[in-house]
Amino acid sequence: MSKARQYLTLDCDLPFHRGGVLVKPTIAYETWGALNSRGDNAILIFTGLSPSAHATSSVADPSPGWWEQMVGPGRPIDTRRYFVICVNSLGSCYGSTGPASIDPATSLPYRLSFPVLSLEDVATGGREVLRHLGIERLHATVGPSMGGMTALAFEIMFPGMSHGLVIISSGARSLAFATALRSLQREMIRRDPNWQDGNYTSESMPISGMRLARKLGMITYRSAEEWRTRFGRERIAAERESDDPFGLDFEIESYLEHQANKFTGQFDPNCYLYLSRASDLFDVADHGGSVEAGLAKIRARRVLVVGVTTDFLFPLYQQRELAELLREPGREVDFVELDCIQGHDSFLVNMDSFRPVIGQFFAPVRGAIARSTG
Amino acid sequence: MSKARQYLTLDCDLPFHRGGVLVKPTIAYETWGALNSRGDNAILIFTGLSPSAHATSSVADPSPGWWEQMVGPGRPIDTRRYFVICVNSLGSCYGSTGPASIDPATSLPYRLSFPVLSLEDVATGGREVLRHLGIERLHATVGPSMGGMTALAFEIMFPGMSHGLVIISSGARSLAFATALRSLQREMIRRDPNWQDGNYTSESMPISGMRLARKLGMITYRSAEEWRTRFGRERIAAERESDDPFGLDFEIESYLEHQANKFTGQFDPNCYLYLSRASDLFDVADHGGSVEAGLAKIRARRVLVVGVTTDFLFPLYQQRELAELLREPGREVDFVELDCIQGHDSFLVNMDSFRPVIGQFFAPVRGAIARSTG
Numbered sequence: 001m002s003k004a005r006q007y008l009t010l011d012c013d014l015p016f017h018r019g020g021v022l023v024k025p026t027i028a029y030e031t032w033g034a035l036n037s038r039g040d041n042a043i044l045i046f047t048g049l050s051p052s053a054h055a056t057s058s059v060a061d062p063s064p065g066w067w068e069q070m071v072g073p074g075r076p077i078d079t080r081r082y083f084v085i086c087v088n089s090l091g092s093c094y095g096s097t098g099p100a101s102i103d104p105a106t107s108l109p110y111r112l113s114f115p116v117l118s119l120e121d122v123a124t125g126g127r128e129v130l131r132h133l134g135i136e137r138l139h140a141t142v143g144p145s146m147g148g149m150t151a152l153a154f155e156i157m158f159p160g161m162s163h164g165l166v167i168i169s170s171g172a173r174s175l176a177f178a179t180a181l182r183s184l185q186r187e188m189i190r191r192d193p194n195w196q197d198g199n200y201t202s203e204s205m206p207i208s209g210m211r212l213a214r215k216l217g218m219i220t221y222r223s224a225e226e227w228r229t230r231f232g233r234e235r236i237a238a239e240r241e242s243d244d245p246f247g248l249d250f251e252i253e254s255y256l257e258h259q260a261n262k263f264t265g266q267f268d269p270n271c272y273l274y275l276s277r278a279s280d281l282f283d284v285a286d287h288g289g290s291v292e293a294g295l296a297k298i299r300a301r302r303v304l305v306v307g308v309t310t311d312f313l314f315p316l317y318q319q320r321e322l323a324e325l326l327r328e329p330g331r332e333v334d335f336v337e338l339d340c341i342q343g344h345d346s347f348l349v350n351m352d353s354f355r356p357v358i359g360q361f362f363a364p365v366r367g368a369i370a371r372s373t374g
Numbered sequence: 375m376s377k378a379r380q381y382l383t384l385d386c387d388l389p390f391h392r393g394g395v396l397v398k399p400t401i402a403y404e405t406w407g408a409l410n411s412r413g414d415n416a417i418l419i420f421t422g423l424s425p426s427a428h429a430t431s432s433v434a435d436p437s438p439g440w441w442e443q444m445v446g447p448g449r450p451i452d453t454r455r456y457f458v459i460c461v462n463s464l465g466s467c468y469g470s471t472g473p474a475s476i477d478p479a480t481s482l483p484y485r486l487s488f489p490v491l492s493l494e495d496v497a498t499g500g501r502e503v504l505r506h507l508g509i510e511r512l513h514a515t516v517g518p519s520m521g522g523m524t525a526l527a528f529e530i531m532f533p534g535m536s537h538g539l540v541i542i543s544s545g546a547r548s549l550a551f552a553t554a555l556r557s558l559q560r561e562m563i564r565r566d567p568n569w570q571d572g573n574y575t576s577e578s579m580p581i582s583g584m585r586l587a588r589k590l591g592m593i594t595y596r597s598a599e600e601w602r603t604r605f606g607r608e609r610i611a612a613e614r615e616s617d618d619p620f621g622l623d624f625e626i627e628s629y630l631e632h633q634a635n636k637f638t639g640q641f642d643p644n645c646y647l648y649l650s651r652a653s654d655l656f657d658v659a660d661h662g663g664s665v666e667a668g669l670a671k672i673r674a675r676r677v678l679v680v681g682v683t684t685d686f687l688f689p690l691y692q693q694r695e696l697a698e699l700l701r702e703p704g705r706e707v708d709f710v711e712l713d714c715i716q717g718h719d720s721f722l723v724n725m726d727s728f729r730p731v732i733g734q735f736f737a738p739v740r741g742a743i744a745r746s747t748g
Contacts, residue, residue, distance in 0.1 A: 216590070233550065233657060246564055
């Protein structure tokens with residue numbers, strides 16, 4: 001465990017959005033930079049489904065973070081200027097309490113006795129960290145992918161806390177198509193005989209199901225266009241071909257195999273199930289009866305919504321819808337459509353496209369103007 | 375087995391395109407209508423991956439076929455006018471010899487000892503049926519999806535046999551994205567412990583893998599737009615909810631479950647693997663060094679290429695590419711882009727869009743004109 005990771009353990013119980021309670025849960029987080037004297041330069045980042053709170057490197061943890069090129073000194077989210085906080089989602093397995101954590105009531109892992117997780121609970125985890133840090137007002141809340149939905153939940157549940165809001169490659173709720181894909185990923189894990197209704201052991205993990213789910217994930221996170229240009233119909237080198245009669249023929253298969261291998265053992269299968277389902281269950285419309293009513297609760301004065309043309313998990317029209325519904329007098333809303341070929345994951349890999357957009361939102365001059373009119 | 379199904383068993387061995395030989399294989403087929411005195415009114419249909427030769431109903435087999443509304447008396451492919459032949463693909467499990475058939479050398483099922491199947495072999499199966507029926511010239515060859523690639527193989531391997539060619543929602547080869555999806559479907563079956571390297575028994579089939587593969591198939595055969603409009607975020611009725619903590623929440627999940635149930639037990643898993651891989655292996659460029667050189671071998675005088683805007687398995691630009699590369703002096707090439715929301719499977723379910731397009735190609739007057747100038 002890295003020295004950069006900090007832990008907040010609540011001294012009270014945390015009721016969950018869809019019922020159930022966590023007894024004194026822990027929320028892991030990391031911070032970079034320093035809170036200024038006015039206490040108005042904090043940025044809260046919610047993550048996608050699988051990352052930890054380690055968004056970027058630091059002296060305490062020099063390993064590259066999942067958004068290394070976006071967050072740091074002199075980078076678009078400039079840690080010399082801003083106090084940046086990234087939280088590990090409740091339900092995850094990188095320090096925050098999740099299904100793989102020990103239930104104090106039984107001294108055994110929660111596994112499927114963990115209450116149904118909602119992104120509202122993840123947002124509450126972020127709120128608790130801010131309370132702990134003495135932060136009452138945020139310069140901005142930022143969330144890509146699942147983190148974007150969590151950021152929307154946060155803004156709706158704690159209106160007025162955040163001056164700015166940045167939603168990247170996300171939406172007001174999951175579409176049926178995305179739900180179908182995620183549901184199938186969950187089923188791949190659940191059908192692995194080693195899953196054992198969630199009671200797998202470290203010696204006998206549902207590796208096969210996790211590998212399949214990761215491969216389907218990779219297929220949905222990128223785009224057909226990227227793979228056409230990167231891999232085309234390239235065959236794998238003859239010496240790497242196996243005797244397996246249905247082994248790998250094409251480079252694209254080898255790439256997916258590599259991605260599945262990298263992921264294996266990194267993420268707890270039950271945590272994956274809980275976070276994946278939380279993504280499907282989330283719906284802004286649950287907060288007021290309609291998406292419009294839910295979004296109307298948001299009080300952020302500056303909003304940036306970014307989407308990518310080739311994203312088919314959260315297609316561009318979902319971001320356009322968000323931007324349109326969030327427009328109101330006195331609020332500055334920017335909608336940026338990026339023509340990246342890397343699909344949903346572009347925010348992680350196409351930094352040349354994303355850096356300028358995020359950088360402009362957090363640029364000092366523009367930020368000052370926005371604050372003065374906000 | 376239906377009375378409509380006919381069988382041709384070769385009295386010689388059939389060498390396979392990628393090596394290996396089948397000893398006296400059988401090819402199942404059905405026919406409708408009658409060959410005219412000039413012998414020039416035959417239409418050969420190749421199928422997608424999973425259908426049988428039963429394209430449409432008849433007196434001998436009144437059950438609805440997979441293309442019931444397209445083929446029949448007074449329908450777009452009019453069996454009062456044309457002699458229509460549909461072949462069950464070699465490698466399939468609906469009467470043609472495939473991995474589930476008995477190997478005469480061992481009296482046991484071929485299973486994985488079946489030679490590597492190519493769509494060129496499926497095309498050869500069609501050619502053998504024509505030879506058996508005494509047909510030397512076709513009015514047209516028709517193929518949707520995988521059948522479209524088989525039809526291209528047929529036209530390239532047996533140039534000049536067919537006056538017309540209709541390619542629907544297909545392409546000159548599989549894209550990396552489609553290969554990734556199909557490879558993952560195959561892996562789902564292979565990872566099912568019951569698959570047993572292809573040696574499953576009828577009492578212990580890889581049902582779980584087949585169900586997962588079918589669900590992923592359904593996801594890729596339709597479109598996000600269709601599901602958004604059909605299912606949205608509709609929840610399943612409370613009484614149908616199970617105690618399974620990760621059971622079904624949404625109607626879209628219930629729909630996929632229903633589709634998987636329908637498919638289960640219908641298709642042999644090894645046959646599925648062979649046909650799926652054959653789709654990925656096919657490449658027009660194997661016939662001459664490039665797609666252009668391969669397509670240049672085709673001699674059909676009238677070509678119709680149809681695609682659908684929402685198809686992401688064989689995206690529209692693949693059909694546009696085919697149409698453009700097939701244009702040459704003396705050949706009539708029509709490219710029709712249909713704005714259906716049902717994705718790749720539109721040719722099976724959106725008959726209102728497809729009937730007029732196919733009907734026009736096979737309409738008597740236009741057909742006569744084309745023949746006179748061809």
